[in-house]
Amino acid sequence: MSNNSRPDGAVQYLTVSVAGQTLGIPVLQVDDVLGPQRITRVPLAPPAVLGSLNMRGHIVTAVDVRRTLGFAAAETSARMCVVVEHKNELYSLTVDSVGEVMSLSAGELAPTPITVAPVWREVSKGIYRTPEQLLIILDVDRLLAGLAQQDKAATTQALAA
């Protein structure tokens, strides 16, 4: 993440909210932030995959961050999408709401305490303590890699059955 830091050692994060928790996504990883989108459902896809959407001619796979982390699906469908790139593919992370862009000093990033719920610890790169709240820095690659794994496990299970 060295390219993420500015000369003064500050890193910019986009804050989003998922299931009541505020998460930070490094701004440089974010391709775009979209409002509620028309999403084409993909049958037989893992439950956490909401479907595909068209972002200016690119097909983007929409992933529900809530479902990926094992939370219940959100009640409202009008949610925000943060488009990120992972292994040369575009993914839209559907989150409950998008906050602001924060500049935080790289040196203040603390390791995730082990007392944090495993759900969050799994996908956390570290934690920032801001005056208002605890900000978990989301490891996007781990989140999406985990999703692919879940999916693989499900497939093997289905095959075994």
Place this chain on the structure above:
Amino acid sequence: MDDLLKEFLTETAENLAVLDLELVKLEQTPNDPTLLGNIFRLVHTIKGTCGFLGLPRLERVAHAAEDVLSKLRAGEMTTTPEMISLILKALDTVRFILGELETNESEPDGEDSALIAQLHALAEGDAPSPDAVEAIFCSQTQEAGECAGEAENVEALLEDIKNGLSQLERAEVLNLAASIAPLVAGVAIDPERDLEIRPEPVAPPNLVVVHDRDKPAPVPAAKAEKSETPAPQAAASGESAVAGQTIRVSVDLLENLMTMVSELVLTRNQLLQLARNRKDQDFLAPLQSLSLVTSELQEGVMKTRMQPIGNAWSKMPRLIRDLSIELGKKIDLQMIGAETELDRQVLELIKDPLTHMVRNSADHGIETPEERLAAGKTESGRIRLEAYHEGGHIIIEIADDGRGLPLDKIRAKALKNGLATEAQLAEMSSQQIQQFIFRAGFSTAASVTSVSGRGVGMDVVRTNIEKIGGTVELRSKEGSGSRFLIKIPLTLAIVSALIVEASGERFAIPQVSVLELVRARGDSEHRIEQIQGTPVLRLRNQLLPLVRLRQLLEIERSGAEEQPGGEDYVVVLQVGAMNFGVLVDRVFDAEEIVVKPVAPLLRHITAFSGNTILGDGSVIMILDPNGMLASMGEVTAHAPEEASAAAGPADSRQALLLFRAGEGAPKAVPLSTIQRLEHFPARTIEWSDGRFVVQYRGGLMPLMPANPGVQRIESGSQPVLVFEAGGRSVGILVDEIIDIVEVDFAADLAGSQPEILGSGVIAGKATELLDTRPLLALAAPSTLLSAA
């Protein structure tokens, strides 16, 4: 990899392909000076460049070949087939080393001394050279490795430099100068480098070299060009004019352009759709011109992906030449329409099947000269490759005037492999019999040659062609040759697709797999019938298995009852030899779509082959008929039991399945006892432990003929009624499934045989009601025992 090396590899690969062709031509017109000049120049280029790049092994081989060629060019020898073979062999070695270079970036270990010795023998063996100096030079060449530091090496280096300079563009000269400096400074740096033997220089070579070096360097000429050879000057300059008009562009760049243009087209379509709904006239004119320009741009970019099919044919002359020598046949190869263009991607995919088929024609098709003369044909056989456009397709014909497909042999083989019975073969047309060659493991080659007869054959060819949406047709007449017609789409990037809807979601089905659309309403001619919850459609006397798209994709609306208006349309799809119907709610237009791969996260879903963006901007999944067929088994396995629940009616009417089995009256069994109806392809039915079995849902299912009169079909598919006996499936083979009727059946006559419960009249015909229990007991005795 080093840019210079990379460039050398691509260039040399191209040169080698040209060399193959030219050498075969040379063999037909021996000592043609233009051809020889060309060939010499190409080999010389290869040699020169590898000397410069420091590839000693490669250089030695090229050098030895060049020696022979230079003799030929000087008119000191005449070309013989042996000579051509040897040079071709040298080129193969070059090709092998290049392959290694590409993977390892260094030359492989090893020696080609045997080959080189042969080449040298050839170069010297014939009439002794008039030029004594050259002979000396030749012997020095071989010693050059050892006598490092001798004066000749300086000359060799200078020669290398000269070759190198003429290879390079101006910008590279400086670079080169830097790398040359140490070479010139320390003469003995590379002892591996040997001398270049040029036939002409009797004059002090130094002068020539220096002179030459000064000339070509500042001219950023086309690289393939050499000022080296004076004889084919005309041919060379002609080529440079062409070379100046083309540039090398990386495939990635073109692919990228193609994607961008596809996006542009999609956006244009969206705009047009928007404009249609507006009254705003100001927009229309610029939009029209945008649309026009976009179309032309698309066309232009599509053209950049196009390559002449000749690229896939370039290996054929060499192949035919080698084969004719090996097999002792005389074969003329005709290639017509080599300039016919098709998509790069498609070209790659048909290369191998085409090669295979040409090889087949040469090996199986064309007879030996004696056989041909005896049959009253010309001594040499002919293979004709022809390509042309027809509609949105390209047609490739591979025809030979050989012996044609031997029907008797095919018959015998089919019989031996259990693909058909004698009776069935007797009824088959010769066309049908010929189709057997597309079956797996079917080769009629009497003996296994190095060429063919190894059982990997036409079935693979057919599968590969079908994979890209193509078809193969075969016409053959015994004694006068065979003709294969391959029809393939021009491009894979844009396909025509049928847009359908199920449960409110739209999907695209590639048009190539769609056979027909059937509207199946309750009151229409075609009616969807249910067998234990599994829908079937009787279409022109064929029982078509159906699958509900919404069920296959698990997108049934929860709670919502099936509306009577829904699932009206059956899209009949063909996958290989299998036809099946897909039930959808609505059918929209056909649309041209740009296929995009599915995200890796979703790639495991076999039902989809890709996705795309439609004109209205929405993303849509493209269904893969192959994948659908694969997952169909699973879906129908857990079909809802609704039908069986409904099958217990209060009245005495019962649903009966009518079928034909053996001689006599139609037979009937209560529909409720049948688990499923299946059609098994004949080849999947196997004989094991004294009975027929078929692999079914991961296990073996025994198959019993309904009675001894049932014909076991050897081609096509056999209808089977699947019953359940003691927890396992048992199949009963029948000849034909006639109908499903709902009648108030009362046996008018008690059965006279144990397996017939009674006879009655159904649909105006005497029908026997079959007791399936004895049959099932026979098929699965153990299960019955345990049940008792």
